[in-house]
Amino acid sequence: xxxxxxxxxxxxxxxxxxxxxxxxxxxxxxxxxxxxxxxxxxxxxxxxxxxxxxxxxxxxxxxxxxxxxxxxxxxxxxxxxxxxxxxxxxxxxxxxxxxxxxxxxxxxxxxxxxxxxxxxxxxxxxxxxxxxxxxxxxxxxxxxxxxxxxxxxxxxxxxxxxxx
Numbered sequence: 001x002x003x004x005x006x007x008x009x010x011x012x013x014x015x016x017x018x019x020x021x022x023x024x025x026x027x028x029x030x031x032x033x034x035x036x037x038x039x040x041x042x043x044x045x046x047x048x049x050x051x052x053x054x055x056x057x058x059x060x061x062x063x064x065x066x067x068x069x070x071x072x073x074x075x076x077x078x079x080x081x082x083x084x085x086x087x088x089x090x091x092x093x094x095x096x097x098x099x100x101x102x103x104x105x106x107x108x109x110x111x112x113x114x115x116x117x118x119x120x121x122x123x124x125x126x127x128x129x130x131x132x133x134x135x136x137x138x139x140x141x142x143x144x145x146x147x148x149x150x151x152x153x154x155x156x157x158x159x160x161x162x163x164x
């Protein structure tokens with residue numbers, strides 16, 4: 001049983017590394033580097049969308065695995081709701097669940113803003129500079145929220161790991 005739990009924890013942590021690490025890389029490394037290049041705003045946005053689409057191919061499965069393994073690891077708390085309400089661990093787990101829910105909603109909105117039809121308009125240069133600027137601002141804000149939520153969730157996971 002211990003090896004199965006270790007394997008499940010490893011899968012959970014690997015998925016978290018992919019999700020959070022990739023998100024941090026895009027926001028803290030790629031985006032600032034692109035700003036220093038002589039590409040137009042439209043070209044930078046095109047690159048970010050292409051990178052985002054590629055990242056989503058591993059990020060979405062990682063997020064799904066994170067949620068599934070998290071639910072499995074917490075199943076004893078779901079079968080006895082008093083544990084969620086009356087224990088410190090349960091309270092932190094409830095906060096984590098709320099933050100994960102907020103993360104999922106934010107991510108869905110983020111992906112929805114850059115839906116295929118919008119991406120095609122960007123790629124075919126059908127948007128005005130003002131539209132691109134507005135779109136970029138929304139994407140940046142939502143991306144930052146996703147990163148902050150992801151890091152906060154990791155911190156709560158660390159608290160739960162030590163049994164707080």
